[in-house]
Amino acid sequence: MKKLLLAMTTLALVTLIPAVSMAGDSDTCKGCHNGSVAPSIDTLKGKYKTADELVAGAKNVQNPMMKAAQADEAKLKAAAAEIMK
Numbered sequence: 146m147k148k149l150l151l152a153m154t155t156l157a158l159v160t161l162i163p164a165v166s167m168a169g170d171s172d173t174c175k176g177c178h179n180g181s182v183a184p185s186i187d188t189l190k191g192k193y194k195t196a197d198e199l200v201a202g203a204k205n206v207q208n209p210m211m212k213a214a215q216a217d218e219a220k221l222k223a224a225a226a227e228i229m230k
C-alpha cells in the first residue's frame with residue numbers, strides 16, 4: 146500500500162512538473178480569457194496596444210478572479226509580452 150502510494154505520488158510529480166514548466170506564460174490567462182468567463186485574448190489584444198498597457202489594465206481589474214494573476218507580476222508581464230508579440 147505504501148509502495149503504491151509512493152509510486153503514485155512520484156508519477157504525479159513527474160507528469161505534472163514538466164507540464165507546468167512547459168506551458169506558455171499566457172496559457173494560464175487563456176483558461177479564463179476565452180470570451181465567456183473573461184474577454185478573449187484577441188479582445189485584449191485589440192484593446193491594448195502595448196504589453197505595458199495590458200499589464201496596467203490587468204492590475205486595474207477589481208474582479209477577484211484576477212487576484213492570482215495580479216499577485217504574480219513577473220508572470221503577468223511575461224504573459225503580456227507573449228500576448229502582444
Ligand code: HEC
Nearest residue numbers: 173174177183184199202203206208210211214221224225
Ligand atoms: C481565474 C480567471 C482569470 C485568469 C486566470 C486571468 N484573468 Fe484576466 N480577467 C478575469 C476576469 C473575470 C476579468 C474581468 C472581466 C470583466 O470585467 O469583464 C479579467 C480582466 C482582465 C483584464 C482587463 C480586461 C479589460 O477589458 O480591460 C486584463 C488586461 C486581463 N484580465 C489580463 C489577464 C492576463 C494577462 C492574465 C494571465 C496572466 C489573466 N488576465 C488571467 C479573469 C481571469
